[in-house]
Structure formats: C-alpha cells, structure tokens
Amino acid sequence: MIHLYTDSSPNGFKASIALEELALPYQLHHVRIADGAHRQPDFLALNPHGRIPVIRDEDSGITLFESAAILLYLAEKTGRLLPQHPAGRWEAIKWLQFHASSVGPIMGQRVHFELFANPGNAAAIARYRELTEQAWAVLDRHLADGRPYLAGADYSIADIAHFGWMHIARIVDFDFSGHVHLSAWHARVAQRPAVRRGVVLPEPATGA
Numbered sequence: 432m433i434h435l436y437t438d439s440s441p442n443g444f445k446a447s448i449a450l451e452e453l454a455l456p457y458q459l460h461h462v463r464i465a466d467g468a469h470r471q472p473d474f475l476a477l478n479p480h481g482r483i484p485v486i487r488d489e490d491s492g493i494t495l496f497e498s499a500a501i502l503l504y505l506a507e508k509t510g511r512l513l514p515q516h517p518a519g520r521w522e523a524i525k526w527l528q529f530h531a532s533s534v535g536p537i538m539g540q541r542v543h544f545e546l547f548a549n550p551g552n553a554a555a556i557a558r559y560r561e562l563t564e565q566a567w568a569v570l571d572r573h574l575a576d577g578r579p580y581l582a583g584a585d586y587s588i589a590d591i592a593h594f595g596w597m598h599i600a601r602i603v604d605f606d607f608s609g610h611v612h613l614s615a616w617h618a619r620v621a622q623r624p625a626v627r628r629g630v631v632l633p634e635p636a637t638g639a
C-alpha cells in the first residue's frame with residue numbers, strides 16, 4: 432500500500448494524478464497546509480523541508496518527497512508513464528527536470544508575488560511574468576511540430592508534472608492562450624479521466 436500525503440495544490444496534483452493514472456491502491460492523508468499541518472513533527476519526519484507531496488510505500492519501505500522523484504519512482508515501480516526505449520525515456524526525464532527546475536518554482540513565485548505578496552512588489556511581478564512567459568514559449572515551440580505529448584507520442588510523467596502547474600495557471604487566470612500548442616496540449620491532458628480525478632484530491636479542490 433502506498434500512502435500519499437498531500438493537499439489540494441499544484442505539486443500535490445502531480446502525485447494524485449500519477450496514482451490515479453496507474454490505478455495503484457493508495458491511502459490519501461490530507462496535510463492541511465492552511466492549518467500548519469506541514470510544520471508538525473510527524474510530517475517533518477517524512478519531509479524535513481515541510482512540503483507536500485510525500486509518498487510512503489509500505490511494500491518497499493521507501494519514503495519520498497519532491498514531486499519529480501515521486502513521479503520517477505511510480506513510473507519505475509510500474510513500468511508505465513515513462514517510455515521504455517532510451518531516447519524516449521530520456522526525453523521524458525529531460526522535460527520532467529525542466530519542469531522541476533525551470534517551470535514549477537518560477538510559477539510558484541509568480542503566484543506568490545501576483546496573488547499573495549503584501550506589500551506588492553512590481554519588479555518581482557514583472558520578473559516572474561517574464562520568466563513564466565519564456566518557459567511557456569519553450570514548451571509551445573517544443574509542441575509546435577505536432578507531437579501530442581512532451582516526450583513525443585507517449586503521455587508520460589513529464590506531462591503530469593507540467594500539468595500540475597498549468598492547471599493552476601488556468602484557475603488563477605495566468606493567460607497562456609497565446610501559446611496555442613501549449614493550450615492544445617493542456618486541453619488534451621485535462622480531458623483524461625485520471626487527471627480529472629487527480630485534480631480534485633484531496634477535497635475541497637482548488638477550483639478544479
């Protein structure tokens with residue numbers, strides 16, 4: 432049995448979507464960030480950085496934090512959501528890593544400065560808008576040759592990772608409709624039944 436510790440949030444959605452896609456049995460533990468549950472000793476014992484998602488796999492005895500590591504673990508455990516042949520496998524890992532280092536963190540900062548920072552910081556807002564636009568443009572150009580998914584023909588953990596944050600971008604009205612290939616990819620991934628289930632876990636969902 433896998434235990435998933437998560438909240439209704441972009442990084443958490445990556446893990447819940449992957450578990451739903453893989454139809455693995457799992458137990459969901461709602462870590463309520465708004466109540467400070469992620470700062471409590473029992474949760475810090477799982478992730479000393481105090482961030483969701485975390486998984487704990489009773490079968491292997493492995494506990495993991497960092498959504499990219501979780502996605503890789505689940506893909507390796509099942510032999511799914513990651514192409515088997517080296518070229519496709521590394522293509523997926525490359526775009527997963529691009530997300531983890533160059534997309535997710537800057538979108539998180541954009542959300543912070545545009546929606547929550549008090550007092551406001553116009554320079555930070557402009558900077559993170561510019562960086563997210565650059566990242567979206569890279570994704571849009573990559574998808575422009577007609578490939579349906581980031582690693583090519585096969586839907587993979589790279590798509591799941593990016594979707595977690597693009598889903599939030601849509602909800603908070605960060606407009607990426609000008610990136611037509613990225614928008615089409617978003618719509619393609621959004622209609623998957625497992626994705627639709629994953630973004631409403633745990634309830635109440637973030638406007639899914």
Ligand SMILES: N[C@@H](CCC(=O)N[C@@H](CS)C(=O)NCC(=O)O)C(=O)O
Pocket residue numbers: 440441442443464469481482483484496497498499535
């Ligand atoms: N790099 C981490 C980021 C995890 C993260 O920042 N999670 C957020 C929710 S989306 C969180 O736990 N925030 C609580 C906090 O910042 O105190 C990952 O990809 O898992």
